Amino acid sequence: MAEKSSVQERAAQDTRSSGAVAGEEGSSPENRLARVRIVLINTTHPGNIGAAARAMKVMGLSSLHLVTPKIFPHAEATARASGADDLLQNAQVHESLDSALAGCPLVLGTSARLRSLPMPMLDARRASEQALEESAAHEVAILFGRERYGLINEEMQRCQYLVNIPSNPAYSSLNLAQAVQIIGYELRVAAIGGAGLSVPPADWEPVDDSQMEGLFGHLEQTLLDIRFLNPKQPKRLMMRLRRLFNRARPDQNEINILRGILKASQDVAERAEKAHE
DSSP states (O other): OHHHHHHHHHHHHHHHHHHHHHHHHHTSHHHHHHTEEEEEESOSOHHHHHHHHHHHHHTTOOEEEEESOSSOSOHHHHHHHTTOHHHHHHOEEESSHHHHHTTOSEEEEEOOSOOSSOOOEEEHHHHHHHHHHHHTTSOEEEEEOBTTTBOOHHHHTTOSEEEEOOOOTTSOOOOHHHHHHHHHHHHHHHHHHOTTOOOOOTTOOBOOHHHHHHHHHHHHHHHHHTTOSOTTSOHHHHHHHHHHHHHHOOBHHHHHHHHHHHHHHHHHHHHHHHHTO
């Protein structure tokens, strides 16, 4: 019996050791960087896609996602990739932003423009540290908009944070590949340096973009049902509520609680409506 117990203890220890090694491998710089998606939205020129792929590969990034590119694949993209054509071959092309963000609890959006409704803003260094903190556990997406005018408001509302690259205010124009290169560099510095990285609470289970969108849809409908939201002008209030919940980063349990509250509110509103008929 003693020998059997000893064997079981060694087996359990081996299992724990294997799990620890797997955890260490999962949080290696290469694996952290591999879980960061570079998402290019509606890119006009195929050469910019190739140049962005080159910038990614130099910094150890490999996950390229393209949302409705104007022209892709294309020889110009391959030429500008300069040896990073494997990233182009493995790039995932999406018909919608929903598809590109599936499975990403953290979404960062690059933007140089100030908005009428300010959103949480990080500089490139702090954003990269945040991305690397979370990529040890799950996928992260960083959005880059169109060459001419960047991300539109609806796309920025899908982000928990906007990312700003400090530049000369008198001439702040960065092309797409340059922006990807700067973000890629900061990601690599964060990955190999590890400085400033923190560990989230053990019970924090972040939700992805689709679940956040489900919450926002449910919230808007509930506010309409209880007559709190003006159906003629819903967007301004919903933008502020989006900003609030994206900043709060609710986890899976909190989403369940919030949607339970919304459902109960709808039930009460429905009973009150029937009572007045």
